[in-house]
Amino acid sequence: xxxxxxxxxxxxxxxxxxxxxxxxxxxxxxxxxxxxxxxxxxxxxxxxxxxxxxxxxxxxxxxxxxxxxxxxxxxxxxxxxxxxxxxxxxxxxxxxxxxxxxxxxxxxxxxxxxxxxxxxxxxxxxxxxxxxxxxxxxxxxxxxxxxxxxxxxxxxxxxxxxxxxxxxxxxxxxxxxxxxxxxxxxxxxxxxxxxxxxxxxxxxxxxxxxxxxxxxxxxxxxxxxxxxxxxxxxxxxxxxxxxxxxxxxxxxxxxxxxxxxxxxxxxxxxxxxxxxxxxxxxxxxxxxxxxxxxxxxxxxxxxxxxxxxxxxxxxxxxxxxxxxxxxxxxxxxxxxxxxxxxxxxxxxxxxxxxxxxxxxxxxxxxxxxxxxxxxxxxxxxxxxxxxxxxxxxxxxxxxxxxxxxxxxxxxxxxxxxxxxxxxxxxxxxxxxxxxxxxxxxxxxxxxxxxxxxxxxxxxxxxxxxxxxxxxxxxxxxxxxxxxxxxxxxxxxxxxxxxx
Numbered sequence: 182x183x184x185x186x187x188x189x190x191x192x193x194x195x196x197x198x199x200x201x202x203x204x205x206x207x208x209x210x211x212x213x214x215x216x217x218x219x220x221x222x223x224x225x226x227x228x229x230x231x232x233x234x235x236x237x238x239x240x241x242x243x244x245x246x247x248x249x250x251x252x253x254x255x256x257x258x259x260x261x262x263x264x265x266x267x268x269x270x271x272x273x274x275x276x277x278x279x280x281x282x283x284x285x286x287x288x289x290x291x292x293x294x295x296x297x298x299x300x301x302x303x304x305x306x307x308x309x310x311x312x313x314x315x316x317x318x319x320x321x322x323x324x325x326x327x328x329x330x331x332x333x334x335x336x337x338x339x340x341x342x343x344x345x346x347x348x349x350x351x352x353x354x355x356x357x358x359x360x361x362x363x364x365x366x367x368x369x370x371x372x373x374x375x376x377x378x379x380x381x382x383x384x385x386x387x388x389x390x391x392x393x394x395x396x397x398x399x400x401x402x403x404x405x406x407x408x409x410x411x412x413x414x415x416x417x418x419x420x421x422x423x424x425x426x427x428x429x430x431x432x433x434x435x436x437x438x439x440x441x442x443x444x445x446x447x448x449x450x451x452x453x454x455x456x457x458x459x460x461x462x463x464x465x466x467x468x469x470x471x472x473x474x475x476x477x478x479x480x481x482x483x484x485x486x487x488x489x490x491x492x493x494x495x496x497x498x499x500x501x502x503x504x505x506x507x508x509x510x511x512x513x514x515x516x517x518x519x520x521x522x523x524x525x526x527x528x529x530x531x532x533x534x535x536x537x538x539x540x541x542x543x544x545x546x547x548x549x550x551x552x553x554x555x556x557x558x559x560x561x562x563x564x565x566x567x568x569x570x571x572x573x574x575x576x577x578x579x580x581x582x583x584x585x586x587x588x589x590x591x592x593x594x595x596x597x598x599x600x601x602x603x604x605x606x607x608x609x610x611x612x613x614x615x616x617x618x619x620x621x622x623x624x625x626x627x628x629x630x631x632x633x634x635x636x637x638x639x640x641x642x643x644x645x646x647x648x649x650x651x652x653x654x655x656x657x658x659x660x661x662x663x664x665x666x667x668x669x670x671x672x673x674x675x676x677x678x679x680x
Contacts, residue, residue: 190338190339190340191340194340194362195337195362195364195367196362196364196367197361197362197371198369198371198382199371199382199383199384199386200333200359200360200361200371200372200381200382200383200384201359201360201361201384202357202358202359202360202383202384203334203344203347203348203350203351203357203358203359203360204351204357205351205352205354205355205356205357206351206352207348207351207352208307208308208311208345208348208349208351208352209348210307212341212344212345212348213296213297213311213341213342213344213345213348213349214296214297214298214309214341214345215297215298215341215603215606215608217603217606217608218297218298218299218300218608221300221608221609221610222300222610222611223300223301223302223609223610224609224610224611224614224615226614226620226621226624227563227609227614227624228302229621230560230621230624230625230628231302231560231563232302233625235255235258235259235557235558235559236255238258238625238628238629239251239254239255239258241622241625242254242625242626242629245622246446248446249445249446249447250445250446253445253446253447254447254629257447257632257633257636258557258558258629258632259556259557259558260553260557260558260636260639261553261554261555261556261557262553262635262636262639263639263642263643264416264417264419264420264423264639264642264643265291265416265420265423265425265553265635265638265639265642266318266319266322266415266416266420266552266553266554267291267292267293267314267318267319267415267416267550267551267552267553267561268289268290268291268293268425268550268551268552268631268634268635268638269289269290269293269294269295269548269549269550269551269562269631270286270288270289270290270548270549270550270551270627270630270631270634270635271286271287271288271289271290271546271547271548272284272285272286272287272546272547272548272549272627272630272631273285273287273515273531273544273546273547274531274532274533274545274547274617274618274619274623275515275529275530275531275532276529276530276532277527277528277529277530278527278528279527282532282623283450283529283626284450284547284623284626284627284630285450285451285452285515285529285630286449286450286451286630286631286634287451287452287546288428288431289424289425289431289631289634289635289638290425290426291416291420291421291425291426292338292339292396292397292398292399292416292425292426293548293550293562294339294342294548294550294562295310295342295548295550295561295562295563295564296309296310296311296314296342296345296550296561296562297339297341297342297345298548298562298564298606298608299550299561299562299563299564299608299609300608300609300610308349308352308353310550310561310562311342311345311346311348311349312349312353313552313559313561314346314550314552314561314562315346315349315350315353315395316353317552317554317556317559317561318415318552318553318554319350319393319395319415320353320354321554321555322393322413322415323392323393323413323415324392324393324413326392327356327392329390329392330378330389330390330391330392330393330412331356331357331358331359331381331389331390331391331392332350332351332354332356332357332358332359332391332392332393332394333347333358333359333360333361333372333379333381333391333393333394333395334346334347334350334358334359334360334361334394334395334396334397335361335362335363335372335379335394335395335396335397335398336360336361336362336363336397336398337362337363337364337365337397337398337399337400338397338398338399338400338591339397339399342397343360343395343397344360346395346397347359347360347395350395359381359383359389359391361381361382363398363405363406364400365400365401365404365405370405373388374406374407374410374412375388376411377407377409377410377411377412378390378391378410378411378412379391379394379410379412379414390412391412392412392413393412393413393414393415394412394413394414394415395415396414396415396416399426401480401669402418402421402426403418403421403422403669403670403671404669404670404671405671406418406671407671407673408422408646408650408651408652408670408671408673409649409650409651409673419642419645419646419652420638420639420642422642422645422652422657422670423638423639423641423642423645424634424637424638424641424642425638426480427479427480427661428477428479428480428510429456429457429479429480429508429510429661429663430479430638430641430660430661431634431637431638432451432454432456432510433456433641433660434634434637434638434640434641435448435449435451435634435637437637437640437641438633438636438637438640438641439637447633448633449630449633449634449637450630451512452475452512452513452514452515452522452524452529453470453512453513453522453524453525454510454511454512454513455469455510455511455512456479456508456510457508457510457661457662458476458508458509458510458511459507459508459509460500460504460507460509463476463496463499463500463509463511464496464500466511467490467496467511470511470513470514470522470523470524471522471523472490472491472492473490473491473513473514473516473520473521473522474490474511474512474513474514474522475487475488475489475490475511475512475513475514476488476490476499476509476510476511476512477509477510477511477512478504478505478506478509479506479508479509479510479663480506480666487583487587488502488583489514489582489583489586489587490514490582491514491516491520491576491582492576492578492582494578495582505665506663506665506666507663507664507665508661508662508663508666513529514586515529515530515531515544515586516530516531516572516582516586517530517531517572517573517574517585518530518574519574519575520576531544531545531572532618533545533572533618534567534607534616534617534618535615535616535617535618537616541571541572542571542572543567543568543570543571543572544567544568544572544585544586544588545565545566545567545568545588545607545617546565546566546588547563547564547565547617547619547627548562548563548564548565548566549563549627549628549630549631550562550563551628551631551632551635553635553639558632558635560628563609563624564606564607564608564609565606565607565608565613565617566588566589566590566605566606566607567588567605567607568584568585568586568587568588568605569584569585569587569602569605570584570585571585572585573585588605590602590603590605590606644656645657651673652670652673654667654670654673
């Protein structure tokens with residue numbers, strides 16, 4: 182396996198014509214963790230959080246949220262999901278006009294990053310979160326017989342973690358793992374589906390059947406991965422369509438979950454969200470939020486297709502932008518206390534980082550990565566990201582609001598690769614964690630919100646499948662009426678054809 186620059190995914194890696202074989206004993210921490218994480222000492226409070234059992238988490242959360250019964254929350258935390266096994270929640274730490282602080286969920290991701298940014302909990306276990314995820318959620322579900330095929334990791338992004346999972350899986354399973362790119366638009370990738378079975382092209386040029394694969398394919402995975410597969414995929418595509426890569430469907434999943442579980446006090450806490458908005462309607466909804474809003478392409482990721490609207494010029498730029506899809510979502514904007522959306526009679530704004538020596542406060546988000554195994558959920562990875570510029574009390578006309586509010590580290594390059602602005606990464610060591618200004622109860626709140634959102638999407642995914650595990654296309658089109666998206670989803674017959 183060739184060396185890689187830890188802040189990039191190169192076009193050459195996406196253009197491999199054969200899968201690379203990753204052997205047991207090949208895990209090298211320097212290749213699979215960011216340099217600032219490699220020798221970091223995890224903050225004692227964060228380490229304590231990772232070791233908390235779900236029973237204690239449920240008791241503590243319900244003590245602070247008395248409308249929730251501990252047994253109901255513990256039932257949620259103990260669930261073994263059916264489709265959405267591994268998720269990442271992006272959250273803002275907010276405060277409202279009444280001084281109430283809350284973690285608000287922005288979105289849930291079905292192929293989330295996290296382990297390369299999380300310090301290890303034990304010095305004697307260099308696999309860290311890679312091992313926690315695989316042993317807790319992947320290995321118990323994968324077919325064990327080698328007669329059913331080999332093991333693989335698919336990727337189109339985040340080579341550092343994708344290759345880390347391949348090396349960790351080889352170590353844990355004791356067998357070689359195939360690492361194969363499956364980028365969007367590739368003419369001859371070294372991975373394909375034949376009769377629903379994933380195959381990868383090995384270095385000799387032969388196609389090998391795969392019995393189980395970890396899928397780190399994020400960009401429009403539905404245009405090259407079928408819904409129904411004979412290979413076990415971690416996560417299956419339906420988790421993306423039901424909300425893991427579809428913000429519009431995620432919003433509906435949260436609504437249905439809240440309607441069903443609301444009497445138990447369980448719900449997903451999000452900014453006010455308007456879904457299925459046509460381009461011409463966007464200005465009216467921006468006005469609804471008082472001129473401050475966030476408009477999103479529902480199906481993009483890594484911060485692509487997200488527009489913060491804080492001025493008429495921002496709105497004009499969005500309206501004149503060339504858009505691929507026909508429907509958008511519009512959300513209330515979480516900004517500075519001097520400029521933020523009005524949402525349901527309340528105004529939420531960023532708590533932000535602890536002021537630095539220049540008295541600057543930065544907007545930051547929190548990524549909580551969780552996995553569901555046979556014994557329920559557990560936290561796997563955790564990190565934060567800050568914006569490029571500090572929050573300002575006044576919006577200057579020459580400064581983009583995205584510079585103050587956008588926190589995603591990924592930057593797409595013209596050649597198809599990715600860069601990462603790792604200088605804005607905030608990890609769980611003793612220095613960065615203190616600058617976040619959050620405590621144990623905030624971590625518990627973030628964990629519960631992420632688990633609740635994951636369960637909501639998992640339940641929604643189950644309703645989208647027929648008894649034969651194919652997509653209920655008529656129902657999906659009713660729920661997500663976007664012809665451009667519908668045209669991209671592989672037809673059911675593709676389960677028996679090559680991709």
